[in-house]
Ligand SMILES: Nc1ncnc2c1ncn2[C@@H]1O[C@H](COP(=O)(O)OS(=O)(=O)O)[C@@H](OP(=O)(O)O)[C@H]1O
């Protein structure tokens with residue numbers, strides 16, 4: 001039997017205390033596409049505007065909560081499921097959460113979205129082309145993947161389902177970081193709406 005224990009302080013109460021509504025920005029894109037760089041710059045801007053934030057980053061989560069998971073598709077689905085559940089808790093706690101996971105599979109991203117209210121989830125597709133990501137190779141991992149030293153690498157020998165209908169699409173080979181942050185800021189009204 002599943003029991004849903006109720007508590008008196010609600011998500012709405014926490015939003016009122018914070019002075020802004022909570023939501024989840026879900027960044028998806030290839031390794032090196034710019035997810036972490038953009039989330040970092042965006043979070044700084046939000047923080048400066050008094051918005052309570054947290055970043056859930058794939059590399060970081062894989063050092064703790066998700067340290068038992070690899071990069072086969074089943075593990076990636078589980079990685080996304082756990083991260084989405086944590087993001088949901090953080091939204092419930094009143095935060096603006098920025099998730100930066102490759103999240104290559106549509107089914108994983110759709111399952112994540114399904115955990116949130118309609119106005120609580122923004123899918124941000126960083127559609128920087130593979131050749132640009134590979135040329136950047138900030139961690140030297142594309143080189144290792146091409147050498148066969150890393151297997152199941154997204155875009156090389158593991159799939160990436162291109163988002164069909166993301167809420168916003170950004171290409172870091174066409175727009176600079178400042179422009180991208182402004183686009184993201186203008187996307188959402190963080191003000192509380194009367195209920
Ligand atoms: N095989 C393989 N494929 C893709 N990425 C790999 C792989 N092995 C290690 N890495 C590093 O792991 C980071 C991606 O982890 P994620 O948790 O975001 O991946 S996923 O959402 O579960 O697909 C990714 O970080 P980003 O470059 O920030 O995307 C890499 O640093």
Ligand SMILES: Nc1ncnc2c1ncn2[C@@H]1O[C@H](COP(=O)(O)OP(=O)(O)O)[C@@H](O)[C@H]1O
Nearest residue numbers: 030031032033034035036037138172175176177
């Ligand atoms: N307009 C841009 N926006 C974001 N990153 C950019 C941009 N132009 C160049 N870059 C570079 O692209 C790389 C993106 O790496 P990173 O943010 O770690 O990507 P990801 O988190 O998707 O793996 C960084 O080296 C960053 O400096």
